[in-house]
Amino acid sequence: MKIHEYQARELLASYGVPVPPGKVACSAEEAASIAEEIGLPVVIKAQVLVGGRGKAGGVKVAHSLEEAREAADKIFKLTIKDIPVEAVLVAKAVDIQKEYYLSVTVDRSNKKAVCIVSASGGVDIEELAVKEPEKILKKQIDPLLGPDKNTLRKYLSAAFPPALLDQALEALLNLYRLLVEKDCSLVEINPYAQIEGSTLIAADAKINFDDNGLPKHAEVEALRTAEEYSREEIEAKEAGLSFVSLEGDIGCIVNGAGLAMATMDLIKLFGGQPANFLDVGGSSSPQKVLTALQILTRNKKLKAILINIFGGITRCDDIARGILIARDQIDLPVPLVIRLIGTNEKEGRALLEQAGLEAASEMTDAVKKVIEKAQAGV
Amino acid sequence: MGILIDENTRVLVQGITGRDGSFHAASMLEYGTKVVGGVTPGKGGQEVHGLPVFDSVADGVRETGAGCSVIFVPARFATAALREAADGGIGLIVCITEGIPVLEMLGNYQYVREKGARLIGPNCPGLISPGKSKVGIMPGHIHKPGEIGVISRSGTLTYEVVYNLTLKGLGQSTCIGIGGDPVIGSGYIDLLGMFEKDPDTRGVVIIGEIGGEEEEQAAEYIKSSISKPVVAFISGRTAPPGKRMGHAGAIISGGKGTAEAKVKAFEQAGVPVADRPDQIPELLKEKLGSQG
Numbered sequence: 001m002k003i004h005e006y007q008a009r010e011l012l013a014s015y016g017v018p019v020p021p022g023k024v025a026c027s028a029e030e031a032a033s034i035a036e037e038i039g040l041p042v043v044i045k046a047q048v049l050v051g052g053r054g055k056a057g058g059v060k061v062a063h064s065l066e067e068a069r070e071a072a073d074k075i076f077k078l079t080i081k082d083i084p085v086e087a088v089l090v091a092k093a094v095d096i097q098k099e100y101y102l103s104v105t106v107d108r109s110n111k112k113a114v115c116i117v118s119a120s121g122g123v124d125i126e127e128l129a130v131k132e133p134e135k136i137l138k139k140q141i142d143p144l145l146g147p148d149k150n151t152l153r154k155y156l157s158a159a160f161p162p163a164l165l166d167q168a169l170e171a172l173l174n175l176y177r178l179l180v181e182k183d184c185s186l187v188e189i190n191p192y193a194q195i196e197g198s199t200l201i202a203a204d205a206k207i208n209f210d211d212n213g214l215p216k217h218a219e220v221e222a223l224r225t226a227e228e229y230s231r232e233e234i235e236a237k238e239a240g241l242s243f244v245s246l247e248g249d250i251g252c253i254v255n256g257a258g259l260a261m262a263t264m265d266l267i268k269l270f271g272g273q274p275a276n277f278l279d280v281g282g283s284s285s286p287q288k289v290l291t292a293l294q295i296l297t298r299n300k301k302l303k304a305i306l307i308n309i310f311g312g313i314t315r316c317d318d319i320a321r322g323i324l325i326a327r328d329q330i331d332l333p334v335p336l337v338i339r340l341i342g343t344n345e346k347e348g349r350a351l352l353e354q355a356g357l358e359a360a361s362e363m364t365d366a367v368k369k370v371i372e373k374a375q376a377g378v
Numbered sequence: 379m380g381i382l383i384d385e386n387t388r389v390l391v392q393g394i395t396g397r398d399g400s401f402h403a404a405s406m407l408e409y410g411t412k413v414v415g416g417v418t419p420g421k422g423g424q425e426v427h428g429l430p431v432f433d434s435v436a437d438g439v440r441e442t443g444a445g446c447s448v449i450f451v452p453a454r455f456a457t458a459a460l461r462e463a464a465d466g467g468i469g470l471i472v473c474i475t476e477g478i479p480v481l482e483m484l485g486n487y488q489y490v491r492e493k494g495a496r497l498i499g500p501n502c503p504g505l506i507s508p509g510k511s512k513v514g515i516m517p518g519h520i521h522k523p524g525e526i527g528v529i530s531r532s533g534t535l536t537y538e539v540v541y542n543l544t545l546k547g548l549g550q551s552t553c554i555g556i557g558g559d560p561v562i563g564s565g566y567i568d569l570l571g572m573f574e575k576d577p578d579t580r581g582v583v584i585i586g587e588i589g590g591e592e593e594e595q596a597a598e599y600i601k602s603s604i605s606k607p608v609v610a611f612i613s614g615r616t617a618p619p620g621k622r623m624g625h626a627g628a629i630i631s632g633g634k635g636t637a638e639a640k641v642k643a644f645e646q647a648g649v650p651v652a653d654r655p656d657q658i659p660e661l662l663k664e665k666l667g668s669q670g
Contacts, residue, residue: 106480108560108590108627111487126632143484144492183479212453212559212626213479242624246616257558257624258532258587261613262655268616269653277617279624282515282533310534310541312503312517342537343517363538364656 001209003223004047006089008205011182015174017189019202022091031072032065034090040064044071047087048080049227056080061093083227094201099191100159101125102168104141104175106185112140113179115152115172119159122191147176167200168192182220183213232295239291241280248273250374251296251305251334253289255280255314263308266363272371275299282313289322290329297333304335304374308363311342320348324355335373339366379578380507380552381527381569382470382496383446387511390435390444390468391416392451392459394426398474399450402515403427406448409518411511414442417462435466446470448504448513453477456500460486464493472513473499473563480626483561490563497563501625503533503555514555516540524549526662527573529566530585531558531592531627535613538655539585546659551579558625560589566596574604581607581666583658584649588614589628589635597643607665610644611652612637 003011006024013019021038024047025031035042046058053059058080062068068090078085099122107114120128120135129136139155141147153169160168175187186208193203214221229237236243242257246264250272254260257279264274276296280288289307296305309319319340326332338359340348345361352359360366389406393399394416404427407413415430415438422433432438435447447468451459456475463471471490478486478500490497498505504514509523520537522544530536536555543550554569556562566584573579582604586593593612600608615637617623619630630636641651650661 106484106560109592109595111484111561113481113484142488143481144488180481183481185480210480210626211622212477213481215454215477216479244618244621244623246618254534256532256534257628258530258535258585258613259538261587261615261617261623261628262535262538262611264617265613265615266654274616277621277623310537312534312537313515314534341541342520362656364654 001211001214001224002049002228003207003209004049004087004225005045005205006047006087007223008207009202011178011207012189012202012205015178017171017174017202018199019205020092020094022089025072025088025090026086028069028073028076031088031090032069035062035065035068038090038092041093042068042090043093044068044075045089045091046075046078046080046085047089048083048085049225050081050083053080058085094193094195094203096191096193096195096203098194100194100200101190102171102175102192103186103188103190104172104179105187107140110140112143113176115139115141115155115176117156117159125190141176147173149173163198164194164200171200182217183210184208185210232298236278236295239288241278241288241292243295244277246274246276248275249301249303250370251275251299251302253278253280253292253296253305253307255282255284255309259308259310263306263363263367266367267306267371270367270371272374275302280314284314284318284322286318286322286325289319290326293326293332294330297330302334303377304337304370306337306339306366306370308339308366309342311340311344315344316340316342316348317344317351320351323357324351327355334377337366337370337373339363379576380510381572381576381579382505382552382554383507383511383513385410385510386412387446387513388412388414388442388444389513390414390438390442390447392435392447392449392463394418394429394431395421395424396450400426402450403429405518406512409512411513414444417447435462435468439466439468444468446472446513448472448474450474457482457486460497461489464490464495469495471495471497471563472504473497474502474504474515476501478559480559480561483559487561487563498554499557499563501559502557502562503536505552505554507552508550516553516555520544521553522549524551525578525580526550527576527579527582528553528585529569529582530555531587531625532585532613535655536585539583539611539658542656543583543659548659548662551576558627560627565592567599570596570599570604574606579606581609581662583662584608584610586610586612586640587625587628588612588617588623588630588637589625591634593640594643597647597649600649601647607662608649609652609658609661609665610649611655611658612640
């Protein structure tokens, strides 16, 4: 899960990491009054979860209240990568002398949390990692022993001058504490800015959370913004389905994430375009199939639907029941191709046959057939 | 022979009194697995399917001589269950549970290793040595005893591949679902090394997916250390970047973890990558044939 910069700033501040004074505003008027309160100049930043807001004109500096109002007004009219701007952060513009980079995240390959620092902050760190990898310094943290202060101090001294070392170390330890306590997948400060008086401050912040950790942290779940997921994706999540919408016209309902991806790939391989990823999960009840079909059929571009089930925990007869209930309750506007195999396959097929529906047993056959149906419907 | 489990493997089921634990304990027994007991703290002394239930893994190991445990407890109890299994002297821990936070797994991974135990999973279907033992949730009947090892990050996609192998007469020595999470106990490299040494395994199928760099690392390892034929399949070629495709580990981020990179790495290591699951048996037969 992602959160907005203004939320990440508040969380960092609550963990003792200094941030410039600032507040979130939902109108140009509000932005101007916050600017008055915290003092000029201010930087006004669009609060959207997608990257590239600076290039899109979503970040502006204002030196007067009038400028602040105008800048905010312009930003509120922006749509950045299809996301309309609904909030801006108004923060005190600080005089930055040097930009550093500081983050903690999970290193999948080494199975440890890892600190990343650079004395060349402010830029896209992934780009820097490719072009000048020697400018990025990494240090793993033992998950059972936790961070060791002396080791980290030595590590940080390669990027920070002695006068800034104590501040950087304290911030890094706080970042790690935040990562672990809130089950984050990334806590990043970029730029980590040196301002007057040799003070380090988080001029921008990004925090991502591990979805698996959310059930442990109601206070984090409460930070969720509607922007990250479409209405369909949220509805699917509530029904226990895993759903991602795509550009194509062939709807997919599959059990298991790996098979769901493989089904999409096969559709593409044979010249079709998948409209979505949808994993109904294990032990799928008939109700889940109904919800899945309801979500899919709202897509106006849809030309055909493929249900691909390899029963393990999922029982084919449950899936068949779901299909029959759906057929009674909703008007399926497009052809349906079904592939059923595995646990209780016979029972499932019998149910479908009684209702005049047939099911393929091979995945390749079913995929070819659904593409034919979709193309015939053009 | 196969690897990790056989007809003599004695298995404890952690969470046996729960809905999933109880159901799959019965299914494993039916397959012929030597399930010797279950563990649910506070329910010691009860019986499930005629099997004794113990309060702790240590009790269960002492009373039954179990060397393997399979974990079905809910995510919020999984870390405690994993560590208890390692403390109790279990050598092979299979964690089916889905939804364990990654940061907990970092500690668990190291903890289990330090105790000298091997972990499979979490968020996996378990493993099976067909005809001998099944420790997990896969449908047993699609498997057939034979000489092909299968290592997969997926569940149902593994069934799809195994079904195709069986259909074309290629039985399996051991099939392992290693799990769809970013941090898992045993990876491709650990298991490839075991299959390489297993005299009854002639070839290996790897079923990977987008996210992480484990497939690329496996390809490097195959190039340097594996003499047996390997065939791969990668799912998620059509997945968009930045979206989690069901599995917590299946996400393309920061330009890393793409299907293209994985396919390329395997091909450079001399590992053919199938476009479709039903092409895997043919590719494998070609590789096996060319090796005599």
